[in-house]
Amino acid sequence: MSPQNPTDIARAALYQLTEDGLPPTPENYGKYYRKVSGEEAPQEQVDQNTCGPLLTMIRDMLGEASERTGTLASDLQSHNKTIKSSIDDLSQAQEKKRMLQLLGTILTTTTSIHSSVEDAHLDLAATKMALEHIKNELQESRHLMQEDWLTGAQNRRAMDMVLTKEVARAQRSATKLTVAMLDLDYFKRINDEFGHDAGDKLLQHLTLITKAVLREADSLIRYGGEEFLIILPETDINGAQFVMDRLKQAFQKTPLAYDGKPIPVTFSAGLARLTSDENGHALVMRADAALYEAKHAGRNCVKIAAD
Numbered sequence: 001m002s003p004q005n006p007t008d009i010a011r012a013a014l015y016q017l018t019e020d021g022l023p024p025t026p027e028n029y030g031k032y033y034r035k036v037s038g039e040e041a042p043q044e045q046v047d048q049n050t051c052g053p054l055l056t057m058i059r060d061m062l063g064e065a066s067e068r069t070g071t072l073a074s075d076l077q078s079h080n081k082t083i084k085s086s087i088d089d090l091s092q093a094q095e096k097k098r099m100l101q102l103l104g105t106i107l108t109t110t111t112s113i114h115s116s117v118e119d120a121h122l123d124l125a126a127t128k129m130a131l132e133h134i135k136n137e138l139q140e141s142r143h144l145m146q147e148d149w150l151t152g153a154q155n156r157r158a159m160d161m162v163l164t165k166e167v168a169r170a171q172r173s174a175t176k177l178t179v180a181m182l183d184l185d186y187f188k189r190i191n192d193e194f195g196h197d198a199g200d201k202l203l204q205h206l207t208l209i210t211k212a213v214l215r216e217a218d219s220l221i222r223y224g225g226e227e228f229l230i231i232l233p234e235t236d237i238n239g240a241q242f243v244m245d246r247l248k249q250a251f252q253k254t255p256l257a258y259d260g261k262p263i264p265v266t267f268s269a270g271l272a273r274l275t276s277d278e279n280g281h282a283l284v285m286r287a288d289a290a291l292y293e294a295k296h297a298g299r300n301c302v303k304i305a306a307d
């Protein structure tokens, strides 16, 4: 049976989205939410209004909460009437039996009020928890969707966001920003000689070493197969060259041992410094061209792109 309650629908939608390997963008979330709930998705509206589906889900949950609050308010109103009239009657009552009867009504009504408030409190707490849960799951999924599954470096999706943010920041604050495009040399030979699994491990090794060398503000992105982009905020070309030297040393000092044998490997890199009127894409293209030069110069070297 398909779920009816908005909280269950939201959970099922998120689960299916993750199962299908899709990013939990508001539009994807909305499509799946409608699919699970049995509603038809109005295609063009979903594409145009990215916030709509998420708002629909939250609106449904808040609608439920509001319905419960409404029920509570009307219950309280009717209980209040009962108590008021019982108190009025009590002030007029002469007989002990009648007094006891009215006190009984007041007691029962007070107990009902207590239990209605408690139920509403529990319902609202459950809604709050469901919303928190969905928020956390969305954050976690977003994080996973921005990570390269093999190496744990960031992926191209994350790159677009990081690059746009860092370029804007550097231009706003007139600080330096340098990127490095890095590519392992003769990686195909390593795959051929040691096997694909060794190649994979080498990519993971490169990621670990690079992360250890970089500062927290820097970003490491797996750009393609064995090609990585490093974004170095507040860093000029000299600083970037220094990072490349440290990386080279770290790589030489700690080669990957596969089946007990160290795999010798080098990398080539191209550096480009952001110019004042450049966008992130153009910056990366210049770093890539410099990497191409480094490969043509014999590999195992770093080339700097002209501004």
Ligand SMILES: Nc1nc2c(ncn2[C@@H]2O[C@H](COP(=O)(O)OP(=O)(O)OP(=O)(O)O)[C@@H](O)[C@H]2O)c(=O)[nH]1
Pocket (backbone or CB within 6 Å): 150, 183, 184, 185, 186, 187, 188, 189, 191, 195, 196, 197, 198, 199, 200, 203, 224, 225, 226, 295, 299
């Ligand atoms: N093991 C492994 N290999 C990969 C992965 N992605 C790409 N490759 C391999 O990386 C190799 C890249 O080969 P080429 O583009 O010829 O480059 P190269 O051998 O490194 O030579 P140069 O870059 O010119 O120094 C190919 O054999 C791809 O199959 C991956 O995720 N894991």
